[in-house]
Amino acid sequence: MKLLLLLAALALALWLWRSGRARTSSGSAAAPSQPQDMIACACCQVHVPAAESIAGQRGRYCCTQHRQQSEP
Template sequence: MKYLLVIALILGVFWLWRHNRQVENKAHQTPPAGKKGAPAKALTEMVACPVCHVHLPKSEALPGGKGFYCSEAHRREAES
């Protein structure tokens, strides 16, 4: 009878240890409270150069009369 009690005690301690580890892992995996649902990075509009068809962010493109270009040389080539 005492062996059964010792085995039950060991199993109870083991279960508590595993349960606490699982709770700690779940706590570390959740994002901070203020960051839920917020996108990681803002989306930028992409444009294609009409000369070489390279896609680049609109903020980095050079505007021209016929669209946006990846470089000054391509803007001059397309508009001449």
């Protein structure tokens, strides 16, 4: 009987641990939607994520066309 209780407790602990892990993993999956640095294009003022912006001599741009337009 003691063994049965031990197994039940173990199963419960395992279930709690797994459900806790599932919650945290789904939380990290939502990470890309978290706020990130936005940068205004120096040409058209459109805001783009800093990681997707294109660096120029006069600032950052939303695309290479705008960098070419603004910088001779």
